[in-house]
Amino acid sequence: MESMASAAIFYGVAALVLGSALYVVVGKNLVHSAFALVAAFFGVAVFYVYLGADFLAGAQVLIYVGGILTLLLFGVMLTNRIYNLNLRSGAIQVVPGALSAGLVFALLVWIIQSVEWGAMDSGDPGPTSEAIGRLLMGDYLLPFEIASVLLLIALMGAAMLVRRRGKSGS
């Protein structure tokens, strides 16, 4: 009974993610699309909970739903005349596009079915944040530091692009 309910919730959330992701792509109104993106990101956080990744689920909500999307919405709302703007690019080459997308999908399904995945028996899900913290300061110290270098130059680059634009006045 419990697994039935669990499966029902999973498929419900999966439908929500797929539906809202589709709306993000085909929706005409930018604000509506942004809100649909909230639903999609939130559904992905639910998937992480299903996988026993509590820290990842929290980070997903905090960073994607809380941070990136809020910024995006602010950007949309503070921009003039964006409500009437039709941002959809014209659909060209629908048939080849659909064909290749379908092919990739079939290929992925086939691969996922045919490979013997090295699945791990997770047992009872427990809190993971302590282990993640230890790994980041231990075995994964170097990737952690390199990620900070990457963020530093990304920040610098963003500042560089914005400032140059401002200076040239265009």
Added chain:
Amino acid sequence: MSDALQSLPRFLPELILMGALAVVIVADLLTQRRPLKNSTDLLNGITLVGLLGALVTSWQALGAGEAQSLFASMLADDGLLGVFRPIFCLTSIVVLLLSMRSKELEGVRLGEMLALLLTVTAALMWMAGSVNLVMIYLSLETVSVASYLMVGYLSSDRLSNEASLKYILFGAVSTGAMLFGLSLLYGMTGTLDLYGVRAALAEGTFGPGLLFVLILVAAGIGFKIAAAPFHFWCPDVYTGAPTPVTAFLSVGPKAAGFAILIRFFYLGLAEPAGGGAIAPVGGADWQMLLMILAVITMTLGNVAALLQTNVKRLLAYSSIAHAGTMLMAACVLSVEGVQAIAAYLAIYLFMNLGAFAVVILAHRVTGSFEIGSYAGFWKRSPLLTVAMGIFLFSLMGIPPFAGFLAKWYVFAAVINAGLGWLAVIGVLNAAVAAFYYVKILRVMVIDEDAGPAPALAFSRLDLALLVLLVVPNILGLLFWGSLDRVTEYSQTLLELG
């Protein structure tokens, strides 16, 4: 934690670069507030000192001490990293000197460019050393982001912007594909460590799934080394980017891409088979995949280069062709192939950067990158023409120049591995390549300039730069000694783990 502390002495070149990065950022901020009379020289000087420090320490580290894994098996400080570190440092030093002389970058604040150059040099070293899937992805992404910014540095220039945008779009797709492939590989093997991946793959056959992973990862690496059919960004980005950046892209990321290729395929997807040879594991025939890529890349690069009239575009296609030649050596499946790639890159660095140096110096006076604008250069500046001739003959692989030695290493490795047909295709390609290199020289020496043009004058820095780049190409055969040291050391590559 103690492991990290013990790793630090073997991490000295990267630490020096990161220190110089911090100093450059602070100095740039300070001089922005209160500009000094020679603040550009100051920033250039700090960067040069940092790069020279990294070069000296990495040269000293070469051949000193056993191969060792660093930071809990994130990096392997072995022969491969040892050989590639000086290559990256030298590339960045030459690019720094070129950027001081480039007309395109004149009057542009270079603080960020220098910071990016230092970061990307360290990130290239991380790429060459990484033996963990997370490290491979992170270092590759750091190199990519820094490269996008360097390509789009001239934000008032439309071509530079367009090149940067194209580079980002292609880069995002190919690193995305690679990341997807790496995640599938993690799902199959349950480990991020390349040695663990090898052990897990050796225990079973994975069939089509593994082949799919290989294609996705090859797309990511192929983008970095500009191998066909992942090369479409290359001509446009090379044309639009500031020329010193183009010179950098044609050597630095390409070399690091080959290092990752060797790490991923030779360590992660193959096991030692005795006598320096390796054998693929997991039942995926990646040797065939690399051979197909090598043939397509060489042929396409050389044939497309024949049609070019812009020298930057021509050098873009020529760099694609050189990537194909090095891919041939990657099909060898033994340490001999790795040595050939390392030797080729060490020589390619001098000949290709040399050609770009001439292009930059010529641009100072002609203001053009069209090959036609080089007409009458023999009369205007015999020195520049002779230098260009040496670089081009070296790129062709004609003795006694160093490029011949590079090609010799590759073809010897390919023939020794019993891949004679591949070597034949390679030789045919080298013959085609001679056509378009000679075309440039013909314009410089034979074609007459339309009107009377003044003789060209060069500063002392220009002359020093040309000498620095010409000498290794002429004295190629004297390189035997130091190359032997390099290749001997790279034999330790397959021993670790």
